[in-house]
Amino acid sequence: MKKLTKVMALVAALALVVMSFAGCGAANDTATTNEAAASTITFGTNAEFPPFEFVSTSGGVIDQFDGIDIAIAKEIAESNGMKAEINNMEFDSLLVALQNGQIDAAIAGMTITDERKESVDFSNPYYTATQVMIVKEDSEVASAADIADKKIAVIQGYTGEVCISDMGYKYESFKKGTDAVMELVNGKADVVVIDLATAEKYISDNEGLKIVKDDNAFEEEQYAIAVAKGNTELLDKINTVIDKMLADGTIADLAAKYAVSSEE
Numbered sequence: 001m002k003k004l005t006k007v008m009a010l011v012a013a014l015a016l017v018v019m020s021f022a023g024c025g026a027a028n029d030t031a032t033t034n035e036a037a038a039s040t041i042t043f044g045t046n047a048e049f050p051p052f053e054f055v056s057t058s059g060g061v062i063d064q065f066d067g068i069d070i071a072i073a074k075e076i077a078e079s080n081g082m083k084a085e086i087n088n089m090e091f092d093s094l095l096v097a098l099q100n101g102q103i104d105a106a107i108a109g110m111t112i113t114d115e116r117k118e119s120v121d122f123s124n125p126y127y128t129a130t131q132v133m134i135v136k137e138d139s140e141v142a143s144a145a146d147i148a149d150k151k152i153a154v155i156q157g158y159t160g161e162v163c164i165s166d167m168g169y170k171y172e173s174f175k176k177g178t179d180a181v182m183e184l185v186n187g188k189a190d191v192v193v194i195d196l197a198t199a200e201k202y203i204s205d206n207e208g209l210k211i212v213k214d215d216n217a218f219e220e221e222q223y224a225i226a227v228a229k230g231n232t233e234l235l236d237k238i239n240t241v242i243d244k245m246l247a248d249g250t251i252a253d254l255a256a257k258y259a260v261s262s263e264e
């Protein structure tokens with residue numbers, strides 16, 4: 001009991017010290033630390049989704065991370081006089097990380113869906129995408145109906161998985177796009193369903209693959225940045241920059257730059 005009282009007294013004393021510093025503005029160190037913390041936007045991503053986010057081999061925009069989304073994140077922070085920090089995690093963990101405050105925003109080629117909207121708020125959309133099928137060059141698959149009895153590989157938690165499961169097809173889900181593509185290359189899967197821009201990157205990296213589209217089966221998707229529910233302050237900052245980057249062509253330029261520069 002006595003110990004507890006002592007601890008409580010210490011805590012109270014510390015609180016007083018902190019409060020007096022904060023009140024008089026004399027504690028420069030404290031003020032600087034707080035400012036530094038407040039001027040960082042922590043973005044969560046899953047750097048397994050080229051050309052939007054990937055781990056760079058040649059020195060990236062922010063640390064080792066590079067891609068369209070990383071450049072957008074940096075621009076959002078800088079335009080607001082802040083710094084972007086990138087927190088790389090599994091795609092599946094991003095929404096929870098937002099909800100528990102581990103990250104401020106999720107930028108991960110993330111499609112706006114009604115289900116996700118139940119747990120987070122989305123920015124204005126910044127990119128239009130669609131799911132496509134990657135198959136071997138000699139495959140006869142021409143539409144989504146053709147893959148009904150094929151071995152389908154998807155990536156866990158991606159909208160591609162949702163589409164295939166909604167179609168009622170059987171599938172195997174993988175943690176990474178590259179794992180699913182390797183399964184196809186090695187002949188263990190017949191088709192990988194994934195977002196178009198990422199599919200284009202994979203077929204340029206791997207010989208003998210092609211993309212098959214089916215716009216009737218796969219609807220258009222919109223990528224947006226997610227924030228915790230109700231975080232309108234950050235959402236306003238994000239939307240202002242996104243709108244500007246869309247209007248002045250920066251996002252289109254980034255999309256073109258990363259699609260081309262990804263080929264060696």
Ligand code: GLN
Pocket residue numbers: 046049091108109110111112157158159160195
């Ligand atoms: N657009 C897809 C989704 O939102 C994939 C995103 C990603 O893998 N980063 O599920």
